[in-house]
Amino acid sequence: MSSQLEVIPLGGLGEFGMNCAALRAGEDLILVDAGMMFPGRRTAASLGVDLMVPDISFLLENRRQLRAIVLTHGHEDHAGGVSYIIDQLQVPVYANRLTLGLVSSRLRERGLDQEADLRLLEADRPVDLGAFQVEPLRVTHSFPESYCFAIRTPVGRIIWSGDFKFDQTPIDGHRSNLARLAELGQEGVLALFSDSTNGDVPGLSPSESSVYEPLEKLFRQADGKIVLTTFASSMHRIQIVLDLARKVGRKVVPMGRSMVSNIRLASRLGYLRTDSDLLRSREDLARIPSERLIVLASGSQGEPMSALSRLSVDEVRQTRIEAGDLVLLSSRIIPGNEKGIGQMINHFNRRGARVLDSRHQPIHASGHGYREDLKLMINLTRPRFFVPIHGEYRQLAAHARLARRQGIPSDQVHLLETGEVLGLSPDKAEILGQVPAGRRFIDEGIRRPVGQELLRDRRFMATDGVLVVGLRIDRMNWELMGEPELISRGFVQPEDSQELMQETRARIRRLVSEAGANGKRDEGLLGQMLQTGLKRFLRKRTRKRPLIVPVVLTL
Amino acid sequence: MSSQLEVIPLGGLGEFGMNCAALRAGEDLILVDAGMMFPGRRTAASLGVDLMVPDISFLLENRRQLRAIVLTHGHEDHAGGVSYIIDQLQVPVYANRLTLGLVSSRLRERGLDQEADLRLLEADRPVDLGAFQVEPLRVTHSFPESYCFAIRTPVGRIIWSGDFKFDQTPIDGHRSNLARLAELGQEGVLALFSDSTNGDVPGLSPSESSVYEPLEKLFRQADGKIVLTTFASSMHRIQIVLDLARKVGRKVVPMGRSMVSNIRLASRLGYLRTDSDLLRSREDLARIPSERLIVLASGSQGEPMSALSRLSVDEVRQTRIEAGDLVLLSSRIIPGNEKGIGQMINHFNRRGARVLDSRHQPIHASGHGYREDLKLMINLTRPRFFVPIHGEYRQLAAHARLARRQGIPSDQVHLLETGEVLGLSPDKAEILGQVPAGRRFIDEGIRRPVGQELLRDRRFMATDGVLVVGLRIDRMNWELMGEPELISRGFVQPEDSQELMQETRARIRRLVSEAGANGKRDEGLLGQMLQTGLKRFLRKRTRKRPLIVPVVLTL
Secondary structure (H helix, E strand, C coil), rough: CCCCEEEEEEEEEEEEEEEEEEEEEEEEEEEECCCEEEECCCCCCHCCEEEEEEEEHHHHCCHHHHEECCCCCCCCCCCCHHHHHHHHHHEEEEECCCHHHHHHHHHHHHCCCCCCCCEECCCCCCEEEECEEEEEEEEEECCCCCEEEEECCCEEEEEEEEECCCCCCCCCCCCCHHHHHHHHHHHHHEEEEEEECCCCCCCCCCCCCCCCCCHHHHHCCCCCCCCEEECCCCHHHHHHHHHHHHHHHHHHEEEEEHHHHHHHHHHHHHCCCCCCCCEEEHHHHHCCCHHHHEEEECCCCCCCCHHHHHHHHCCCCCCCCCCEEEECCCCCCCCCCCHHHHHHHHHHHHHHCCEEEEECCCCCCCCCCHHHHHHHHHHHHHHEEEEEECCCHHHHHHHHHHHHHHCHHHHEEECCCCCCEEEEEEEEEEEECCCCCCCEEEEECEEECCHHHHHHHHHHHHHHHHEEEEEEEECCCCEEECCCEEEEECCCCCCHHHHHHHHHEEEEEEHHHHHHHHHCCCCHHHHHHHHHHHHHHHHHCCCCCEEEEEEECCC | CCCCCEEEEEEECCCEEEEEEEEEECCEEEEEEEEEEEECCCCCHHHHCCCEECCCCCHHCCCEEEEEEEEECHHHHHHHHHHHHHHCCCEEEEECCHHHHHHHHHHHCCCCCCCCCCCEECCCEEECCEEEEEEEEEEECCCCCEEEEEEEEEEEEEECCCCCCCCCCCCCCCCCCCHHHHHHHCCEEEEEEEEEECCCCCCCCCCHHHHHHHHHHHHHHHCEEEEEECCCCCCCHHHHHHHHHHHHHEEEEEHHHHHHHHHHHHHHHHCCCCCCCEECCHHHHHHHHHHHHHEEECCCCCCCCCCHHHHCCCCCCCCCCCCCCCECCCCCCCCCCCHHHHHHHHHHHHHHEEECCCCCCCCCCCCCCCHHHHHHHHHHCCCEEEEEEEEEEEHHHHHHHHHHCCCCHHEEECCCCEEEEEEEEEEEEECCCCCCCCCEECCCCCCCCCCCCHHHHHHHHHCCEEEEEEEEEEECCCCCCCCEEHHHHHHHHHCCHHHHHHHHHHHHHHHHHHHHHCCCCHHHHHHHHHHHHHHHHHHHCCCCCCCCEEEECCC
16 A cells, blocks of 8 residues: 555646546545536637536546545535536535535436435534545534534645634634644644635734624615625525525515525524514515515526526516615625626616615625734644645636745645645655546537537637538539539628639639549548638638538539 | 797717717707717627627608707717718718718718718817707817717707817817807706716726826836837827827837728827837838837737737747737726726736736726716706716716716706607706617628627527528428438537437427328428427426527428
8 A cells, every 4th residue: 555645636736626536545536626617608619518527537437446425515616516427426425504505406406316325414413424434523614504624634734724714703603723733733744735715815804794784784774675796605694694584674586596495594503593574475575565675686696597697688577677776786796707796786776776785885704814814724723744725827826825925845745736746755845747637518409518629619609600612512523513602600791802703713613623633532621621712711811710511513 | 930949869878889960950860979889899799790780770761851960079889889870871971070081981981971961070170050050169078179068949948068078288289179168058958968988987087198297107117128009099098199109219100990090190180199110010120129109009808800909929021029028008998898908918918018008097987077076066966957977877877876966956957868858948857758778789691780680699509509490391291301400500419429419319200290280281380399309308408498400391
């Protein structure tokens, strides 16, 4: 048996925002988290990709070694990929109760709920998974009952932080397990892998409770409807809204598919304190006066089909935004969504609503630790080796600098790239190599991962269009019959380009007769010659590179 | 002659970020500004559009009335559209010296410099343009010698603010003409049209001089190369960099096409104080030690082909980023570019450089007034009517609220939409109607505006691809000869979809025989039937809507 531990991030770094990491000791492999990510708004830029999950070819190659998937918590970027990979992997999935609920409803949507072996993971109750023992410790985060994993391995203990901050006044009363973290630090931690999302933000991450008072003040000032948005998985924030609604005498109507189903699930599992008088359905909207209403809408990122976007353009049948309404974005703006969110805010303004977000009022608190939280984690666990995970490169780099300043020697701090294999032994950490890793692009329409070639074609057509060339070739003498037919879609406008089309036809005639003369009397070959020849010609004439699709019919 | 003034914003509002407005009194029309805008990074999302200019169909309809285009200053969003519309309008263009220089170099690029009638507009020297007298007043802004226009019209004086802030310590010493603004306020101002870019930002806009000290401190601390980026038209900022470089003993190498040409033009026209020892060319790079070098690069928005982006990925031949280098983003992040800029920063981090932007250090100052500047403008000019211009709807709305709080009655504050005609008479302002307005999309590749249909095709192909259907039809009996040929590009992957293709072929055979049976023996008609029938079929089977391109060859 190898005396080495291999740690391989298959996601969670840089652009690969879906968290996923393989840990291998000898013949035993476990996967920590299996997230997904969205490509942003469903515009041309998405190239028809609905979501991205990690490339799991490394796991498929080593499927017999894989013992389990363990999930730190239920956010999409940590657990959302399970339903896209589980049918190929067939291993137990361990997670807390709410996460299992979310995963199983996703599996049901995909018709996979029968196949999955879901197992409950409880705080402070270690599970043995081959050579590994995974001990879940509570940490505070924007998802209830999130875990940090202390993992016993043949070469020593490692700590996988999961998403965390050190919130001393969490909404659900469950504090981070500081005592156990400190104890582990005393016993000796070989390596800490720690969340870097806010690795470049100074100070201490504000408590979730800190949004309570600002929200209460705004709730009390409002005289019209209140529309509040947050992530549908932010149960603590939703609890605050419910508690405050009761306090100020308003009813809460969840709106948007994920918001409604998450609240239902969390209430059923006991993660939300609410009641049927407080929480109302969309059908009750007409009966609740504006000054008694809070609409809790999903769509904080301005997603075009979301409840919030549809409210902003008056496309929700049961209610409408009016002058004097208050819209609160109690959420983070994910980079890349600024423009879409800005447009949504413009629409609310057009309808006379006031819109406030966390730039105006402290009505959002990050679920991720700032630099002071990160320092505390390092000082509690006192690891020999340090590896920043979960963040863009600049955040990982900032976190690495911070760790060095906390006293971890430079050569014991490792900045990994996706797919790199870090080999850990009690006294050494080194990059051993690289396994295939990256993103699989899922197009729900065609129900499968789409390849690079397909995406490249879409990208070209998005900016340069397509030119279809229809030809009839006389098989006997390899001569063109009639005129080549040219159909431009998204390339040029026919009415503007008659001259160009004339020249293109002449060029085609020349290419066909060249092909005939060279004895290359093959449809496939002619197609290739047309593609190459026309591409070059059109590029010169128009500076554009449309896809060229020859349809050669021989007779 | 009408006793009414019509003011029509043809751009500058909301998503139509290119400033442009028509003013008409009787039979005299003038155009204030003619901007352009970029669609963002040249990715699939741009749909091949290189830039956007205002729709000028209203001007073309009334071309005989148009007396002149007057430009407040030379930023692209105010002057960049001139070279795309001037050949159709053929009127004199008035602007300050640097703006004329920029416009004429753009005209030269497009081969239009012979046609244009460019005329110098000097501060405090009014010009008569039909029924209008335009008096240019200096205001401070990030472009040298920017103007606010006091315009005498048959119904009274209006003030068109242009882009401005009230900078009491401008870099070039030219302060805003507060005295004349106050005097006009005393004489009576019918309406103020005022820049709303920072209409929702509290406080007073910091002086351009405020970046001097923070930059000096950073310059003195740096021991490696300094790479600084700012907008290539920000002459004041460039002057600060040149002055500081001299002070700390570094040479400045401009990099990027617009940066090099703008600096050359501005130096020649006397807008920059520099010399040939201080300012060096790219060829000198190898001879300047890192600690004596400042690279002044364009590409502050992370544009993929820009000097700064190419430096970040080590694609500049003459130099490379090394550990210890300092990268300063002395610029604003335009909403929508956060992600691209973030990726560029990641790349600089990978190379070991430190990257600072205005979130870390006060190294950028906006050229646009904050709310206190805006209040001062209102209080100086004391207008009867107020119209916020230049901004997104939420900024216009915030500016309108501010004006009301400054004492302008609500019914004298007008929030216009693009193309709306505001009728102004000495005691009345009202919306008279709407003229055609919007954006023209320019695809430089095909060298003309592209229509909505072309863009719609590109958008569909970007996400759903194209399916080309090749058919041979026997003209005699209207029967299909051989198998239909199906070519998918960007729709599905052939290897994954053999079943789907089988079904599609069967569907095509049915559609062809239906067409034959119905006596609809026409290629165009058959093509339409195929498009409709297959679109519905594929939508059901795949939830996707590829463009369907039938190539029907009859024999």
